[in-house]
Amino acid sequence: MAQAQAFETDFWKDANLRKVWDEIVPGEPRKTIPYTLTKEAIELYCKSVGETHPLYFDEAYAKTTRYGGLIAPPSIHIMLMFSCTPADDWMRSPGTVNAGQSWSYNVPARPGDVITLQARALDKFIKRERLFVVHDNVFFNQKGDVICSGRGWTIRPA
Amino acid sequence: MTTTFDSLSAGDTIDGPQFSVSRESIRLFCDASLDYNPLHLDDDYMKGSFGKTQFGGVIMHGMNNFGLISRMITDWAYPAGAIHRRLETRWVKPVKPGDTIRPSGIIKAKQSTGKSRWVLIDVVVKNQRGEKVATGEAMVEFPLDLFCQ
Numbered sequence: 001m002a003q004a005q006a007f008e009t010d011f012w013k014d015a016n017l018r019k020v021w022d023e024i025v026p027g028e029p030r031k032t033i034p035y036t037l038t039k040e041a042i043e044l045y046c047k048s049v050g051e052t053h054p055l056y057f058d059e060a061y062a063k064t065t066r067y068g069g070l071i072a073p074p075s076i077h078i079m080l081m082f083s084c085t086p087a088d089d090w091m092r093s094p095g096t097v098n099a100g101q102s103w104s105y106n107v108p109a110r111p112g113d114v115i116t117l118q119a120r121a122l123d124k125f126i127k128r129e130r131l132f133v134v135h136d137n138v139f140f141n142q143k144g145d146v147i148c149s150g151r152g153w154t155i156r157p158a
Numbered sequence: 159m160t161t162t163f164d165s166l167s168a169g170d171t172i173d174g175p176q177f178s179v180s181r182e183s184i185r186l187f188c189d190a191s192l193d194y195n196p197l198h199l200d201d202d203y204m205k206g207s208f209g210k211t212q213f214g215g216v217i218m219h220g221m222n223n224f225g226l227i228s229r230m231i232t233d234w235a236y237p238a239g240a241i242h243r244r245l246e247t248r249w250v251k252p253v254k255p256g257d258t259i260r261p262s263g264i265i266k267a268k269q270s271t272g273k274s275r276w277v278l279i280d281v282v283v284k285n286q287r288g289e290k291v292a293t294g295e296a297m298v299e300f301p302l303d304l305f306c307q
Contacts, residue, residue, distance in 0.1 A: 009194045048183070048190035049225035050175055053233060066239070074242050075228035078221045082192035094196045098220040102246035 008087045017088040021131040021156040024090060024121045030135075032117040035083040039111040042072045045079050071108035077148050080109070080139055084117035091135070095157030099132070103150035107141065114142040122151070131156040161238040163275045163300040166265055172279065174230030174261030179218050181255045187222050195219075218253040223283045223292040227261045231279070231296050234263075240277070240300045247294035251285070258286040263296065275300040 054061040062070045123134040139147040231242045263279040283292040
């Protein structure tokens with residue numbers, strides 16, 4: 001189980017194991033890892049973007065809302081993308097440039113959720129000499145509910 | 159005044175939070191997002207050439223913009239009992255340490271469907287020079303069974 005403590009922060013390590021643009025096959029599933037979302041990981045993410053809403057921090061308050069308990073901000077998928085993928089996933093390739101993203105939100109992620117990811121490259125193309133990959137991603141909770149689904153456009157290192 | 163679906167009009171604006179970008183804020187976003195791409199850590203790496211894209215120094219994660227826009231949308235939606243349902247963004251210009259950025263939104267349209275009500279919002283993030291660094295569109299649901307907080 002990949003948890004934050006064991007997370008490899010040196011993205012150069014294993015770089016030779018990652019698929020380059022030529023090797024990425026649109027439609028082929030990426031390897032993913034189940035991840036247990038913690039309150040601490042949510043709080044650290046909130047701190048990094050200045051989120052202060054009590055829905056993310058105050059259990060007593062959160063229980064009075066439509067959500068019935070603590071939730072993570074919708075954009076927590078930014079972190080889940082890395083926590084749910086292994087070190088040799090090509091999204092980590094140094095030089096990967098994010099060109100755009102679109103995400104749809106269904107149910108919120110919550111502390112304690114065991115989150116799984118289904119992900120694949122959907123398309124790849126060349127535009128103005130740049131190597132693009134379109135990837136699609138769906139995160140689920142332990143009940144099989146869709147948390148969110150998203151598509152991203154990245155420019156791959158040459 | 160509390161925002162309601164009926165009271166909203168095209169052209170209404172949403173002000174987002176100002177955010178000061180520094181090496182420390184970028185490093186914190188690395189730790190929080192687990193995205194340790196050297197684009198955000200290593201000036202020397204950024205002097206190299208890769209993929210025809212050059213930034214000339216570390217840049218903020220594009221997804222930090224995304225997180226700030228999302229924060230603006232939820233902080234606006236929650237008090238109205240509304241739900242952030244979608245966000246699409248494109249990065250227009252890199253953001254660097256020393257920049258100050260701020261997202262904002264303009265209501266573009268609202269629409270009722272068979273079972274709910276939806277608001278479309280054009281969003282933009284600008285830097286301290288007024289330059290657009292990110293643009294996009296958000297969709298917020300105003301459920302019929304409003305549960306105001």
